[in-house]
Amino acid sequence: DIQVTQSPSSLPASVGDRVTITCQASEDINKYLNWYQQKPGKAPKLLIYDTSKLETGVPSRFSGSRSGTYFWLTITTLQPDDFATYYCQQYDNIPYTFGRGTKLEIK
Amino acid sequence: EVQLVESGGDLVQPGGSLRLSCAASGFTFGNYWMNWVRQTPSKGLEWVANINHNGSGRYYVDSVKGRFSISRDNDKNSLYLHLNNLRAEDTALYYCTRGAGYGDDAWGQGTLVTVSP
Numbered sequence: 001d002i003q004v005t006q007s008p009s010s011l012p013a014s015v016g017d018r019v020t021i022t023c024q025a026s027e028d029i030n031k032y033l034n035w036y037q038q039k040p041g042k043a044p045k046l047l048i049y050d051t052s053k054l055e056t057g058v059p060s061r062f063s064g065s066r067s068g069t070y071f072w073l074t075i076t077t078l079q080p081d082d083f084a085t086y087y088c089q090q091y092d093n094i095p096y097t098f099g100r101g102t103k104l105e106i107k
Numbered sequence: 108e109v110q111l112v113e114s115g116g117d118l119v120q121p122g123g124s125l126r127l128s129c130a131a132s133g134f135t136f137g138n139y140w141m142n143w144v145r146q147t148p149s150k151g152l153e154w155v156a157n158i159n160h161n162g163s164g165r166y167y168v169d170s171v172k173g174r175f176s177i178s179r180d181n182d183k184n185s186l187y188l189h190l191n192n193l194r195a196e197d198t199a200l201y202y203c204t205r206g207a208g209y210g211d212d213a214w215g216q217g218t219l220v221t222v223s224p
Contacts, residue, residue, distance in 0.1 A: 001169075032209075034209070034210040034211075036152075036211075043202055043214035043215065043216060043217060044152065044202075044211075044214060045214070046207075046210045046211060049207075049209040049210040050209055055210075055212065087151070087152055089152070089154075089210070089211075091209065091210055094154075094157075094166045095154050095166075095167075095168040095169070096154040097154065098151060098152040098153065098154070099151075100151050101151055101152075
């Protein structure tokens with residue numbers, strides 16, 4: 001199975017900050033890496049798919065990028081609504097595997 | 108509006124069985140792959156199984172192979188997960204998700220399965 005290593009597990013930040021979350025796949029997954037946002041008590045929500053494509057309705061302050069097996073989610077100018085937990089997921093091979101999550105917390 | 112509503116979660120003893128259901132609405136159900144994904148505080152999100160449009164293709168994570176079975180009824184716009192020989196480690200919130208081909212673009216609210224004596 002493909003492993004996806006996500007870091008950091010916790011990320012303190014302030015409104016207006018720029019933050020970056022990293023996921024590394026254990027092997028080549030091409031562009032097939034997704035990012036989800038989850039708020040307490042709610043289901044995850046797809047934010048970005050195929051490394052860098054924004055799901056409909058997702059603000060442009062969210063972006064995704066890749067270099068080899070490294071993937072990044074960047075949020076510029078953090079808004080209060082962005083404090084949540086973020087997960088990456090590889091969608092290249094079954095079983096589709098998730099990272100362990102990054103909790104974006106208010107500093 | 109796309110909606111997925113899970114049901115069937117319960118407290119069950121180890122070795123027991125359950126059937127989870129997911130009622131879909133707001134889209135053409137038979138056009139989509141569907142998935143079950145589970146979540147626990149300790150292990151996070153785990154993809155469990157998926158099924159193709161007409162049910163002819165079904166795939167599972169190794170830990171549930173031979174114990175869980177995914178199925179669908181396109182006439183009833185419903186997805187199912189049959190859970191057999193349940194173990195403590197199957198305790199989780201189970202989500203039904205829609206596979207858009209590039210990711211899971213719709214999720215239900217989840218149904219809780221608890222396996223305990």
